[in-house]
Amino acid sequence: MEDNKYHLRQAALELLIRIGDQGGFSHLLIDQHIKKFNLDRRDSALFTELVYGTMQRKLTLEYYLTPFLQSKKALKPWVKWLLLLALYQKIYLSRIPDHAIIHETVEIAKRKGHKGIASFVNGVMRNIQRNGVKSTDEIKDPVERLSIETSHPFWLVNRWVEMYGFETTQDMCQENLSHRPTSIRIQPMKIDRGQALEQMEEAGIKAQTSKFSGQGIKIEEGNILHMDLFKENYITIQDESSMLVAEMMALEDGMTVLDACSAPGGKTSHIAEKLANSGKIFAYDLHSKKANLVKKKLELLNLTNVEVAQADSRNLAELHPPEKFDRILVDAPCSGLGVLKGKPDIKYHKQEKDIFQLADIQETLLDKIAPLLKQDGKLMYSTCTVDKHENEEQIEKFLENHPDFEIDPAFFTELPTFLKNTQGLSRFGLQIFPQDFQTDGFFLTRLVKNT
Template structure:
């Protein structure tokens, strides 16, 4: 793929994501597979799309002096300016003149002479005069929101919950690449065997401190490696691996995964029970439940049964006190995974947090009777908002006196995580800046016998 076509593709993706609400990771993966892009071209396309999305609000602020006189700029032209300035500012390998030339050529092809003149003029002005500084913004919260391209409501909310320092670190971390991590299928290969193979093949890898099945891949394209192709490793963020690690699982247990797609945690549970026992997995959407079955098949796990169901109605399908362990990985705002899905921060609204919390409360209340007395329930989310996390747990415990936070939960955390800034009486909040992972929350509850 020529660099011109690649940038044209990036513009098309950015416009669809930014204006039509498409999911960045889905559209990118689809395009890379459809075009059968090389690793290098796929990497550059991903860098331009993700980088531009991550820095959108900052770039918009910085170029205002150059576009202020324009009455209306078409959305695709605005995205073309954003992605061009992102490349000029953050990508050192490509010379400015090549970026400007290709942006002008794209604008000629997709627009008219007036648009290409505008694009050329703005980019050359930026090249000569530099970008507008944020120093003039007096409100520190507003300045942080613009400098890190997070919506003002979100930054204000985090500052209220965690203070300025933690929020600043979190916002800055969200604009940096998330290292790839994988989990070995422990019934088929050991972590050391997998690491040895990867090292022999030129990868740079290290052990995850979160899971004895986890490997952090700092160099190498794991998705093309035979270990991944053969289902001996699967991609999973380290924070997500912590769920099965903290479920206190044993061989032969009966486990319910109430919101299971796409199946990373489900399959990890099956591995922890040595594929002996049962893992009953549900998802609200049939298509997503099929993804769980597919993942189980890829990893050669037979203890998993996945089906479509609304987990608020599982009492129609199962007797009370059926399961030894229960996972409620609740649908949430996803504000902990902005590094891999930067578009979330522009599409979410504050009211979404409150409507999702109602669903979280309902789900917990409806699945709680299915756990045996003495059984353990993990509640987890991939968000960093207290309303969806600690406050949801607090609310559940207030209305379910037969449940409590498992006293041994904090003692059994990996040594790395003990004493974390996100530890509270109601669980562990993992921030993305702490261990270079997704933002994540989890707690283990126990049903009193």
């Protein structure tokens, strides 16, 4: 068993290097590794905890580690990641004894490096064990302290404080360190929600209905991935806030719908299900590989009313005539700052300038796609971020430049009751914060094209 645990920590280190230094995506690499080595439930949980936990707490761990390093001595990146991994276990995983953490960390250093590195790692860990880590109370600036305590870059915390105030930002940063519950959506042409819940109960999975969607189920305890429901494509894993998009599109059978940025296909397939395979959905993605993933997802769910293709949606006027679509979804490429619970690496890889570059793309997309909407048609705009520049300000700018559009008044009346008094509701749409309902941070609004 110890050999296996060593393998897990060595593998966790390799993934941290790939994610932290080479820009790999944490959720994809973790899933690939678990499948490749066929890890059992217990080892999968520990492996995921080690990688996600260390990545989520990176800035906090660096704050604790730095006083124990010789500042003039250049540290190889992998050695630093190894020490952060060890420190995460020591501070946040109380069930693992110090002697085991130090022993395994030194063994990895010996095998990956040499005796000198192993000796250095041993010295640092023994020193931390003797002296303990310094308190964050020493940081006087509250924004900087929040940045370090919750491991969010200072620029990001500062930006959120300016937008939403300190208290909301603090709640958001704290929530981003928590585990996001799994939520799923049934394929209603294959099974109804009551049947799915019964099967889950029989399998020992605790679940409840979602308030966001009549197809949604929130998993409270248990692993849905082992059930035939998942393996046989009766359900789709999708965050609850994301389910709200198709629910709020005011879809009717037989409609012609455009999904301009469709990958990975969760919203596309939900729209197809809402239309019960009627009408026609044209789904596009900039990358052919991603468009193929959407096709595959639709096939597995037995959805037949979607035409998927690779295209730059800024050029869709070359493929479709004006005023063709009853409904358009622009699930815009964004900074992803609402999904940090599940993808903690995003907060270290993104910079403030990225937000403005992405906002330019969003603006162009909306401008180019708007003429494709029919008179009295509705356009849904959504992002998985919490930044006003990509959300409310983007919509405000669009409305200034397109007087034939307005926010659909019915959007606000059709919202589920529990969302009608949330702090994120503005005249431009709905901002869901991650701390509101244990979901991803998400923005959506619906525009209507007037005659």
